[in-house]
Amino acid sequence: MRIAQVIGTVTLSRWHPTLGGFRWVIGVPFSLKALQKGKPDGEDFVILDQLGAGQGQRIGVSEGVEAAAAFLPERKPIDAYCACILDSLDVR
Amino acid sequence: MQRALVVGHAVATVKHPSLHGWKLLVAQPLTTDGKNDGEPLLVIDSLGAGVGDNIVISSDGAGTRQLIGHKNSPARWLNLGICDPCASPK
Numbered sequence: 001m002r003i004a005q006v007i008g009t010v011t012l013s014r015w016h017p018t019l020g021g022f023r024w025v026i027g028v029p030f031s032l033k034a035l036q037k038g039k040p041d042g043e044d045f046v047i048l049d050q051l052g053a054g055q056g057q058r059i060g061v062s063e064g065v066e067a068a069a070a071f072l073p074e075r076k077p078i079d080a081y082c083a084c085i086l087d088s089l090d091v092r
Numbered sequence: 093m094q095r096a097l098v099v100g101h102a103v104a105t106v107k108h109p110s111l112h113g114w115k116l117l118v119a120q121p122l123t124t125d126g127k128n129d130g131e132p133l134l135v136i137d138s139l140g141a142g143v144g145d146n147i148v149i150s151s152d153g154a155g156t157r158q159l160i161g162h163k164n165s166p167a168r169w170l171n172l173g174i175c176d177p178c179a180s181p182k
Binding site for chain 2: 001002003029030031032035042051052060062064065066067069070071072081083084085086087088089090091092
């Protein structure tokens with residue numbers, strides 16, 4: 001799971017039949033230096049969110065097989081899933 | 093499996109149910125010569141690794157799901173062990 005900061009949401013006008021009714025947020029990941037400074041610096045990507053992450057919150061994003069595993073046995077074509085909303089993040 | 097340095101820890105109350113009860117470490121994966129390898133990761137931990145520890149993390153999601161005992165768990169990275177200060181070049 002990578003750490004990303006939510007910078008916005010996405011609303012779909014058309015979607016894959018298995019992806020109806022979900023909430024999508026845009027997250028920007030952190031490198032180590034960015035994590036120490038507190039400002040994300042990675043490349044933003046869209047994440048399926050079931051936990052209701054708000055603007056500016058930091059979340060743990062599970063990617064790849066593990067993102068789709070959250071819905072097994074249903075098969076969904078997703079590769080980024082919000083696994084947790086971070087209350088506190090202590091990095092030295 | 094890969095070496096990583098624990099650089100912090102995270103707390104999340106709102107999370108996927110399969111993550112309840114697991115400590116979340118922030119670990120920076122390392123290359124063999126000790127440089128940073130990619131972005132820091134959230135690693136689930138049951139061994140009690142602290143900040144500054146050298147740990148070995150596994151990216152086998154299937155093994156992690158088996159250990160957690162939850163077939164839908166989104167967790168992948170798992171802390172397998174805490175290294176003693178190894179002699180490899182830092």
